[in-house]
Amino acid sequence: MDITKAYRSAKYQVTGHGPREINALHDAVEFAEGRYKVADIYGSGPVIADFEHKISNLCGKEAAVFFPSGTMAQQIALRIWCDRKGVKRVAYHPLCHLEIHEEDGLKKLHGIETILLGEAGRLFTLEDLKAIQVPYSALLIELPQREIGGLLPEWKKLVAITEYCRERGIAIHLDGARLWEAAPYYGKTEKEICALFDTVYVSFYKGIGGIAGAMLLCSESFRSQAKVWKRRHGGDIISLHPYILNAWSNFDRRHGKMERYWESAKEVAALLNESEQLFTKPEIPQTNMFHLVFRVERGIVEEAAVKTVEKFGIGLIPNLRMRDNGELVCELTLGDSIARIPKEDLTKAIVYFNQALDN
Secondary structure, eight states: OOHHHHHHHSSEESBBSSOOOTTHHHHHHHHHTTTOOSOOBTTBSHHHHHHHHHHHHHHTOSEEEEESOHHHHHHHHHHHHHHHHTOOEEEEOTTOHHHHSSTTHHHHHHOOEEEEOSOTTSOOOHHHHHTOOSOOSEEEEESSBGGGTSBOOOHHHHHHHHHHHHHTTOEEEEEETTHHHHHHHHTOOHHHHHTTOSEEEEESSSSSOOSSOEEEEEOHHHHHHHHHHHHHTTOOOSOOHHHHHHHHHHHHHHGGGHHHHHHHHHHHHHHHTTSTTEEEESSSOSSSEEEEEESSOHHHHHHHHHHHHHHHSEEOOOOOEEOTTSOEEEEEEBOHHHHTSOHHHHHHHHHHHHHHHHO
């Protein structure tokens, strides 16, 4: 059986919050009952304004704009910073989402050049910033850095980087797609983290588990410009309330569970690291997301994963991909689903999977 099909057929799945089901729309309607009767229209109305206010207040920013996607929100944020600073150039990590997952949208749609900081396999440093020899308008920092296992810079180093940029008039933008998940590691509130940044993007479909949706947190003047660009990008569809209400209800349900998800990730990673044929990156997860890197060929991993599903009804490996450097990798992100699995059964399943790899 195919590894993905086996995972989906399992009674229990280690990752996420469960399958994305159509009835999520029904949940959104239920959430709205007694609160809202009128939909938002072209970005205006109580349903969108109230949610924007809730999140901007939580993160300590003046204003917010709800977007259908983070891709749209971040390209627009960087475009505005480049226009304001007068330099169409930004800097970010070589594995930034805009660089590897957006078909060069920033470059093709906005004519913005990019500076790739440091090396792909590590976090960039203050020294990497100091090595830049050309002017640039904004620095994008992703917390955590997804493509290298969800790594986070030490707080002091993060502060030093943002202070360096601020002293030089360089705008600092946070790719906070997983901001909610990163906060427990720092022991900081979202407001404390966001205070380091001029603009912030957050997601509602990753750790929060919404249908879709993102928000750009910023100043009032920045918001005015962002709304114009949102219209230009086609993001002002007539109504976004199904996304907003679903995002809001899931946010209220899961925002307070991020530390619990992180603890589960550390427990699962510790068990998996007992195998000699894999290691987790990082060894101790810094958020509820981490990567498994295998030392054996794909066929062995697939066979072990499928057999684990057949024997225990537990899906451990949702998919596999080969990195450019030749590493065979699986990304695990823990959420509500992990709490549904009896701990004793999960431990037995991981032990069995490890033995299948080792043998």
